[in-house]
Amino acid sequence: MKIHAPYGTKVxxxxxxxxxxxxxxxxxxxxxxxxxxxxxxxxxEVHTWHTKVYLQEVPGRYNSVCFKEV
Numbered sequence: 001m002k003i004h005a006p007y008g009t010k011v012x013x014x015x016x017x018x019x020x021x022x023x024x025x026x027x028x029x030x031x032x033x034x035x036x037x038x039x040x041x042x043x044x045e046v047h048t049w050h051t052k053v054y055l056q057e058v059p060g061r062y063n064s065v066c067f068k069e070v
Contacts, residue, residue, distance in 0.1 A: 001069040003051040009041040011053070011067040020063050024050035027060035038070060 001011050013033045021028050024047060033039070044064065045052040051064035 001053070001064055001067045003044060003046050003064055005041045005044055005053075005069065007041060007043060010038050010070045011041060012070050013037050013039060014066060014068050016063065016066040020065050023063055024052065026050070026052055026063045029060075029062050029066065032058055032060060033062070033066075039067075 013035055015035045040056040042054040042056045052061040053064050054061055
């Protein structure tokens with residue numbers, strides 16, 4: 001997904017490794033997000049080596065590499 005995805009962008013959760021989930025102190029999506037499910041971007045927080053994604057449907061912050069824009 002684009003790291004500067006605007007509010008309302010639809011993204012699909014594609015999963016990822018434990019290291020990808022935890023990189024940059026992001027939240028673990030296991031048990032919260034469903035692989036293949038579409039979510040809506042609330043905002044992104046771009047850092048030097050990673051981007052955090054906040055979703056409208058669920059609380060938490062997740063690594064952008066775990067999503068594909070749809």
